[in-house]
Amino acid sequence: MKINFINLQSQYQQYKEEIDKEVHDVLDTSAYIMGKKVSDLENNLSKFVGVKHSIACSSGTDALILALMAIDIQPGDEIITTPFTFIATAESIAFLGAIPVFIDVDEKTFNMNPSLIEEKITSKTKAIIPVSLFGQISDMDKINNIAKKYNLQVIEDAAQSFGAEYNTKKSCNLSDLACTSFFPAKPLGCYGDGGAVFTNNDKLAEKIRVILNHGQTKRYIHSHIGINGRLDAIQAGVLNIKLKYYDEELNKRQEIATRYNTELKNVITPYVEKNNISVWAQYCILVEDREKILNKCSSLNIPTGVYYPIPLHLQEVFNYLGYKEGDFPITEKLSKSIMALPMSAFLTKEEQNYIIGAMNE
Numbered sequence: 029m030k031i032n033f034i035n036l037q038s039q040y041q042q043y044k045e046e047i048d049k050e051v052h053d054v055l056d057t058s059a060y061i062m063g064k065k066v067s068d069l070e071n072n073l074s075k076f077v078g079v080k081h082s083i084a085c086s087s088g089t090d091a092l093i094l095a096l097m098a099i100d101i102q103p104g105d106e107i108i109t110t111p112f113t114f115i116a117t118a119e120s121i122a123f124l125g126a127i128p129v130f131i132d133v134d135e136k137t138f139n140m141n142p143s144l145i146e147e148k149i150t151s152k153t154k155a156i157i158p159v160s161l162f163g164q165i166s167d168m169d170k171i172n173n174i175a176k177k178y179n180l181q182v183i184e185d186a187a188q189s190f191g192a193e194y195n196t197k198k199s200c201n202l203s204d205l206a207c208t209s210f211f212p213a214k215p216l217g218c219y220g221d222g223g224a225v226f227t228n229n230d231k232l233a234e235k236i237r238v239i240l241n242h243g244q245t246k247r248y249i250h251s252h253i254g255i256n257g258r259l260d261a262i263q264a265g266v267l268n269i270k271l272k273y274y275d276e277e278l279n280k281r282q283e284i285a286t287r288y289n290t291e292l293k294n295v296i297t298p299y300v301e302k303n304n305i306s307v308w309a310q311y312c313i314l315v316e317d318r319e320k321i322l323n324k325c326s327s328l329n330i331p332t333g334v335y336y337p338i339p340l341h342l343q344e345v346f347n348y349l350g351y352k353e354g355d356f357p358i359t360e361k362l363s364k365s366i367m368a369l370p371m372s373a374f375l376t377k378e379e380q381n382y383i384i385g386a387m388n389e
């Protein structure tokens with residue numbers, strides 16, 4: 029049996045006719061960048077999320093950079109975030125010369141622990157970036173309340189949580205700004221790089237649209253330093269098709285996660301808060317003796333992943349921030365015992381049985 033960690037081929041075969049038509053439309057019209065497919069996508073995303081503005085862009089990383097630029101983050105500003113995430117969360121902060129200030133995560137949800145935020149707030153703190161890790165949204169009510177008290181902006185890093193819910197509200201509609209990724213392996217992925225920024229604030233939305241196109245307000249008239257953060261039409265076309273079936277796919281992911289949760293033995297299965305619905309970007313378990321299990325999985329042709337083996341505060345690139353081993357014990361412990369199992373809406377019953385059987389053995 030050949031199991032894929034994420035089965036993008038079966039997904040493509042299922043929607044092939046519609047996706048091929050979208051791609052050929054673009055080739056036939058030569059409207060490659062932005063244009064109607066991108067604005068249709070933005071409307072579809074807004075409807076799905078329930079948010080006023082969706083601004084499609086070139087990647088999840090660029091979405092974070094655009095959000096930070098939109099709120100005028102300057103060198104030396106401090107942004108509170110978590111060290112248990114993909115590099116892009118903190119990289120985008122550092123890219124603008126600002127300082128990522130890490131706090132440890134909650135040991136059950138693996139998300140930012142809001143009770144640790146206040147002690148890190150200084151006169152330089154400008155924003156908080158909670159990461160909705162593995163598809164589960166952070167405790168946004170608590171985070172938003174703290175932000176309000178100290179006049180800080182909140183940017184949800186929703187790269188892994190598009191479609192997730194918190195108190196019946198969707199991810200990307202729970203903070204001043206939110207950013208997602210459409211990297212192919214994400215729950216909603218395109219066929220290249222892509223992302224989006226979300227906000228209910230008209231002024232921020234307008235500014236982001238300007239910044240993502242070289243700070244251009246009219247053709248060759250530039251009001252801001254910007255970037256080339258545009259999305260191309262082929263990616264928008266692919267996403268428009270995949271979004272039509274996204275709710276169905278999320279239900280399937282939920283079924284698979286429920287099976288894993290109930291049938292896996294001798295491992296710590298993921299904890300999801302009662303007021304949350306995860307989209308299971310990754311299905312991560314905690315195990316003892318991870319190396320042995322990873323090797324065994326590999327010998328049984330079960331693909332696995334480790335998110336994340338080295339926390340951000342211990343990455344060489346962030347040495348200059350002065351953190352050391354022991355600073356974030358929960359993050360460090362998780363990084364040594366976490367592993368991910370195959371997860372996608374197209375993981376067959378047979379594959380699920382094989383994985384669960386092998387893991388329990």
Ligand SMILES: Cc1ncc(COP(=O)(O)O)c(C=O)c1O
Pocket residue numbers: 087088089090113114116117159185187188208209210211221222223
């Ligand atoms: C938490 C998180 N933030 C940001 C990103 C960056 O997204 P992209 O790869 O689209 O730039 C990712 C993608 O892996 C991510 O997982």
